[in-house]
Amino acid sequence: MNRKMVFFVFGRIGQTVGALLLLPAIVALIYGEMLQMQSFIAVAVGAIALGVLISRCSRTENKVIYAKEGFAIVSLAWIGMSAVGALPFVISGEIPSYIDAVFETVSGFTTTGASILSDVEAMSKSMLFWRSFTHWVGGMGVLVFVMAIVSNMTDRSIHLMRAEMPGPVVGKLVPRGKDTAKILYMIYIVMTFVQIILLSLGDMDLFESIVHTFGTAGTGGFGIKSLSIGAYSDYSQMVIAVFMMLFGINFNLYFLLIIGRIKTVLKSTELWAYLALAAAAVIAITLNLLPQYESFGAALKDSFFQTSSVMTTTGYSTANFDLWPSLSKGILMLLMCIGSCAGSTAGGLKVSRVVLLFKLVLGEIKRMLHPRAVTSVKFEGKAVDKQTLNSVLIYFAVYVFCVIAAFLAISFEPFSFETNFSAVIATFNNIGPGFGNVGPMGSFADYSAFSKLVFSFAMLLGRLEIFPLVIALSPSTWNKSRA
Secondary structure: OOHHHHHHHHHHHHHHHHHHOHHHHHHHHHOOOHHHHHHHHHHHHHHHHHHHHHHHHOOOOOOOOOHHHHHHHHHHHHHHHHHHHOHHHHHHOOOOOHHHHHHHHHHHHOOOOOOOOOOHHHOOHHHHHHHHHHHHHHHHOHHHHHHHHOOOOOHHHHHHHHHHOOOOOOOOOOOOHHHHHHHHHHHHHHHHHHHHHHHHOOOOOHHHHHHHHHHHHOOOOOOOOOOHHHHOOHHHHHHHHHHHHHHOOOHHHHHHHHOOOHHHHHOOHHHHHHHHHHHHHHHHHHHHHHHHOOOHHHHHHHHHHHHHHHHOOOOOOOOOHHHOOHHHHHHHHHHHHHOOOOOOOOOOOOHHHHHHHHHHHHHHHHHHHOOOOOOOOEEOOEEOOHHHHHHHHHHHHHHHHHHHHHHHHOOOOOOOHHHHHHHHHHHHOOOOOOOHHHOOOOOOOOOOHHHHHHHHHHHHHHHOOOHHHHHHOOHHHHOOOOO
């Protein structure tokens, strides 16, 4: 374990988070929120100073980052930035409880969107901005951001991307990992600006356009209205719905489009599975909702928006889907677990894993029917190696175990099975709202401090896809021996 390099990068991350806190401080200055501005500046200065100190004390000639270091850096970064990012809420008094503030901040950075706030409209503009901005930062990954701006990161920093980016496989778009990070963020930034412009052409002012775009880009879903996106026009709702679907697509495909490899994009198995699953869900939910709606168009609009929101694990809402028929709620629950594409900003199991699991099941059935037949699982036109297949199976097994463990840990809470189970699914899959008391019109405020910590840990596990956090917290990881 190259401990000095781990803490060196951790120090740089502290400086980065401190610098990011200056942006909501500017927003506070613009809106005349002096107490909030002082809170942001105080935490920013402290984070930058501590980051500089840690980096200087950890300077080393050995700048190599292996997988072990990558897991440790990513996990420490997400825990650290959540702990620091919660401080402005507490210092300003807008969220007096530090545990509540940590829950809100972890939910923001992990792009979950679950909230303990019962009256979000009572929050100051700068705090609302910071909540949504954490979505944007966490969506692509703060480590990817650091890789893009820090000049002395080595090429082995690809291990940081593999530990932080969701999905079964993360590779380089170009030979250097640092350049890959820059390309990803340029695509991310361009899409962000386009959505801000489109929303500004509707009934949202610039502030509303920015914060809702942050929530969409990071597929997080923090809103600034009690009615979420239902408070805005059909135009704004459709812009957000379309962009949620776009941000749920593997960003590698956008790069391939840019360099003109359109045929490769059109042959993407995961992309077509993602679109087909979304289309099937929209049709099924629309037909199921017709008796409750005045027109087919209204049912289709809400069905498309909620499918897009839930499948991309964003969490915005235009209707209280907790009141929908059981079939529609069942479909949404299934989409919560599946999520979107690998390499996107969304959470969940990922469509690629689900497709591979489905093909594994079909392959096993064929093997049982034809024992002598030689079968192989193909994905994106290529045979998938056994190591990848094993990792998919292991991840699914551990995923189920973690969901059960989290559910049992909070089962003492005086809520219904539907509420508790959907709360676990919503936090672990980084969705936000669930059903029952934690539905789109509810919140996590009534849960105990212990359960909020369980949910916070579940959000981190889900965002980092379990293994990086587990490995980083294992004592053997920090042994000097690389074995």
